[in-house]
Amino acid sequence: MAALDLITPAGGGTWRFPENEPLRLDSGAVLEGLEIGYQTYGQLNADKSNAILICHALTGDQFVASPHPTTGKPGWWLRMIGPGKPLDPQKHFIICSNVIGGCMGSTGPASINPATGKAYGLSFPVITIADMVRAQAMLVKALGIETLFAVIGGSMGGMQAQQWAVDHPERLFSAVILASASRHSAQNIAFHEVGRQAIMADPDWRGGAYAEHGVQPGKGLAVARMAAHITYLSEPALQRKFGRELKRDGLSWGFDADFQVESYLRHQGASFVDRFDANSYLYITRATDYFDIAAAHGGVLAKAFTGARNVRFCVLSFTSDWLYPTAESRHLVRALTAAGAKAAFVEIESDKGHDAFLLDEPVMDSALAGFLSSAERDRGLA
């Protein structure tokens, strides 16, 4: 995507910051000439009080309600965004931006390093969830918005929503956190490490400099995606969806995909490679592994949120999510409450696993709609 110096936010594109507005990262590194790919839906109202920022998940992007430019697939949260839906462009100004480190228009390891004229590759600095939020805060300000009506995110998006509340509570009226956690567990880190090792084991990764060689570590990235994908679904959902169903009549007595679930996973791996950058996968998984909100506050999560006691929170979890189990959401809600913030908590009975937040879950829709309506009244929007 060509970088554009947009002067109007309508619709979105790529926002390029001038060099005197660099992004200072947690690692100490500085990114100059920061670019942020983003999309918007709806219009900012006169008092700029109707802006909602959606934070995307690990492999998500800004095309939350528009066709994906590479795959042509519909926006990934269309079920939540549209006229009459919880997020309604007729009343909300909805923003979604690609995280830094990503590969859909925001500065990331595939971007050209101005110092060398070549793709960053592994010379790109390691980023954190707080860095992603810092970049979003710059974009939101550049769009002329002082305070967000809401920040909303599922999974890694929920990590960003939490980080917004910790780092910029005064710029936030409400926050919705779905299927997320306040720090990565050992098992979370372990699964991500498998994915990273799969990518780095691919000889086409070339120490991260694959772009210079005109190749990409597609096989490694596909394996990483396959492993991760299993963690997005519950065991019962996989069983219900595929069980031991065969692709053909009878077994192949070989190593072709015999079972439907093998076919499905292979497809997930292969199609991911078409739309995602392997180094971005390394950097973004690293950011989530480093994520641990309490760590910077003496290990006490509630302390992190003391500045956010005026923010209205809504925390949603799904019973069959084993990637970020409900207990993690409970832990967050307890901390928010201890910090003095209002926190609604909805645990949704579902067998769909972690990905439930992207799927057909009517209770989630009504919970989100109810929470936002109430917040709109408090904000004087309704």
Next chain:
Amino acid sequence: MAALDLITPAGGGTWRFPENEPLRLDSGAVLEGLEIGYQTYGQLNADKSNAILICHALTGDQFVASPHPTTGKPGWWLRMIGPGKPLDPQKHFIICSNVIGGCMGSTGPASINPATGKAYGLSFPVITIADMVRAQAMLVKALGIETLFAVIGGSMGGMQAQQWAVDHPERLFSAVILASASRHSAQNIAFHEVGRQAIMADPDWRGGAYAEHGVQPGKGLAVARMAAHITYLSEPALQRKFGRELKRDGLSWGFDADFQVESYLRHQGASFVDRFDANSYLYITRATDYFDIAAAHGGVLAKAFTGARNVRFCVLSFTSDWLYPTAESRHLVRALTAAGAKAAFVEIESDKGHDAFLLDEPVMDSALAGFLSSAERDRGLA
């Protein structure tokens, strides 16, 4: 290991069958000149009624109570085998053989195909759990044993123990099945498929013919092992053992192993490559994925065990095992009971996950000891 034509079973070695005793496989293929690597402990008594066959798990081997010839590590079930332990060489004649398809002395994909003079590689026929058991039954017979006092196995070993009861109930007095299942679930297959894809994605796999090229797909095999290893441990066990502990003071801000759990997984992957053959991993995981005892009996598990109503069963499961959850063991016990067999069931409270059957679980030791003592009395051994 050199193939030996052993005439006495004492101690073990490699048993080579004459060409007129081929192994007929479920796929229809035939393996001639079958070799089986095995170990024995103790002495067969006069009426040959004290023999116990231990069936090993996916990446296990026959060195159940002897140092591993490659790694030098102590036997993998020493805690269960020894004087005064549940399996006691002073009273039992204990046999453990490497499964066919394996790489520790039994015929497998790394063996020389007599038809070509080269390693089988992918020309090795796909095998099943029933094929493994068929080979074991040939070995047991060759050792002069008509009836086993017990067959015992955990995980994939438990699948073999079940298959013994289905295919050779008249040659079995009792069977112990630990942390196992009667068929692979969609999630089980999915994790194995990730491992196979990781191996086959490694260019050094060379379509399975890596031996001819003097290489091995070590990186792919290590990734496969890492992914599988996560499924062997429970989330709480990983959290307790590693949490977010760092390897060094502070983060590396790179892709070195920052967290202890990363280091641990990398070590698991790297050390596995030293002792295991990548093609064996493909074949043995395939065998477990194909495993579905009920399938050949109209989908009714109890029907599979109708011939085994005189076999005494002991089924053990662990509460935190998410690879083969307790519900699978319950399902088996219900089927055994419906088939008219005596089945003891012990669900052990443990947070160690699937690998608990290999670890320090005193309740498992006493349950196994109690079951075997009782069976010994019934058998007239005690």
